Amino acid sequence: MANIEMDKIVAHCKNVGFIFPGSDIYGGLANTWDYGPLGVELKNNIKKVWWQKFVQERENSYGVDCAILMNPRVWEASGHVASFSDPLMDCKECKARFRADNLISNYSKGEVNPDLMTKEEMSSYVQEHHVPCPVCGKSNFTPIRQFNLLFKTQRGVTSDNALDIYLRPETAQGEYVNFLNVQRSMRAKVPFGIGQIGKAFRNEITPGNFTFRQIEFEQMEYQFFCHAGDDEKYYEEFKNASKEFFISLGIPAEKLKFHDHDKLAFYAKAACDVYYQFPFGWDEVNGIHNRTNYDLTKHQEYSGKNMEYLDPVTNEKFIPNVIENSYGLDRAILAVICNAYDVETLPDGEVREIMHLSPKIAPFKVAILPLIKRDLSEKAHELFRELAKEFRVTYDETGTIGKRYRRQDQIGTPLCVTVDFDTLEDNTVTVRDRDTMEQVRMPISELKSYIEKIIK
Numbered sequence: 353m354a355n356i357e358m359d360k361i362v363a364h365c366k367n368v369g370f371i372f373p374g375s376d377i378y379g380g381l382a383n384t385w386d387y388g389p390l391g392v393e394l395k396n397n398i399k400k401v402w403w404q405k406f407v408q409e410r411e412n413s414y415g416v417d418c419a420i421l422m423n424p425r426v427w428e429a430s431g432h433v434a435s436f437s438d439p440l441m442d443c444k445e446c447k448a449r450f451r452a453d454n455l456i457s458n459y460s461k462g463e464v465n466p467d468l469m470t471k472e473e474m475s476s477y478v479q480e481h482h483v484p485c486p487v488c489g490k491s492n493f494t495p496i497r498q499f500n501l502l503f504k505t506q507r508g509v510t511s512d513n514a515l516d517i518y519l520r521p522e523t524a525q526g527e528y529v530n531f532l533n534v535q536r537s538m539r540a541k542v543p544f545g546i547g548q549i550g551k552a553f554r555n556e557i558t559p560g561n562f563t564f565r566q567i568e569f570e571q572m573e574y575q576f577f578c579h580a581g582d583d584e585k586y587y588e589e590f591k592n593a594s595k596e597f598f599i600s601l602g603i604p605a606e607k608l609k610f611h612d613h614d615k616l617a618f619y620a621k622a623a624c625d626v627y628y629q630f631p632f633g634w635d636e637v638n639g640i641h642n643r644t645n646y647d648l649t650k651h652q653e654y655s656g657k658n659m660e661y662l663d664p665v666t667n668e669k670f671i672p673n674v675i676e677n678s679y680g681l682d683r684a685i686l687a688v689i690c691n692a693y694d695v696e697t698l699p700d701g702e703v704r705e706i707m708h709l710s711p712k713i714a715p716f717k718v719a720i721l722p723l724i725k726r727d728l729s730e731k732a733h734e735l736f737r738e739l740a741k742e743f744r745v746t747y748d749e750t751g752t753i754g755k756r757y758r759r760q761d762q763i764g765t766p767l768c769v770t771v772d773f774d775t776l777e778d779n780t781v782t783v784r785d786r787d788t789m790e791q792v793r794m795p796i797s798e799l800k801s802y803i804e805k806i807i808k
């Protein structure tokens with residue numbers, strides 16, 4: 353695989369319809385992106401794989417879809433109002449703004465870990481080492497200020513009775529506050545899990561490496577409620593599940609690694625991220641956290657509702673521990689795209705852009721291509737209508753067949769089905785494989801099961 357630069361991937365995503373800059377015709381809005389016709393298919397397919405693994409295939413597993421706007425007490429209980437913040441410094445010369453921790457880790461090339469430093473220690477480090485501003489090169493920064501990442505808005509008609517509320521910065525709290533509702537309505541027994549996929553919002557000011565860091569993004573989070581004595585066992589199980597998930601999206605194991613947190617929150621027993629080897633370096637795609645029973649205990653304290661679970665067998669009453677599995681959907685998509693995109697030189701010297709997407713998540717499973725438009729499009733459209741009942745299919749009748757194959761390679765369509773004159777006689781078609789470019793002839797009646805086999 354060629355060494356692909358991020359710029360090339362960003363341009364490709366825009367050109368072929370995966371991801372566009374947000375509010376493009378107005379010059380964009382920093383750190384926002386829109387998924388295009390192919391991106392939305394890829395996104396939905398990845399959500400489906402995640403939901404199947406965590407919600408559908410696990411026993412005692414339930415889904416929810418909670419409100420984005422929650423009672424602001426939720427964010428006081430969770431600690432986000434008081435301490436969900438980044439340490440920021442402004443360059444006094446060029447006015448650019450940076451996260452102090454990023455300045456230090458970039459300057460020290462990862463040798464120094466700012467997660468282990470206090471605010472004062474980070475300030476001193478920047479001063480003592482004359483860390484330069486990445487924009488203007490001078491070293492003249494303001495002191496560090498903590499900048500809260502919560503997006504605040506107001507509920508209410510007039511400003512004097514308006515209530516400050518927040519766009520959720522994570523989906524997890526919806527799962528915690530519904531612990532009792534889910535447990536009772538589903539008669540769930542601990543251990544059980546609650547999964548949710550949805551939008552989250554953070555007022556990130558630092559540049560984002562394409563969709564890696566956005567102000568509006570999607571999370572897939574799964575909270576597993578268990579007995580205190582079982583937490584370590586489940587923590588290990590979910591660590592393994594996280595790698596399995598990314599591998600099932602087609603990402604090779606050698607491009608994934610665990611990264612244990614250097615500094616744990618005071619209540620946490622263990623925390624680990626999965627890192628993927630992006631073109632811009634190794635970085636986090638998900639997190640697995642052993643959060644003890646801190647979250648439910650805090651919600652009990654702030655809401656005044658008893659969050660205890662009564663074990664029907666032992667009659668023991670306890671607040672369950674939580675193993676949190678937090679996946680950034682956009683980062684999973686970005687990892688998949690970076691992994692799939694390639695520029696290949698074929699044996700005849702021709703160069704092709706290709707996306708080696710796993711057929712399971714490819715936006716289109718099949719492209720229907722009539723060899724020539726005039727006489728064959730009716731039969732090809734008929735085939736499109738038949739297959740579209742089962743699969744996401746695309747249709748292309750413009751340009752030479754070679755150019756059409758290349759267009760499908762570019763967007764990762766695993767199979768191209770060519771309708772030719774023999775098709776009119778004997779109802780057979782040619783099926784071409786994206787990766788090997790090999791072609792087989794088969795009856796239309798066998799197509800459906802062939803495609804299903806490829807997807808599985």
Ligand code: GAP
Binds near residue numbers: 524566683
């Ligand atoms: N509930 C725990 C939680 O939210 P986190 O590590 O802050 O933990 C979890 O976020 C995941 O969400 C990250 O691993 C990442 O994949 C994704 N994520 C976080 N901030 C993001 C951002 N600004 N843009 C895109 N994805 C983000």
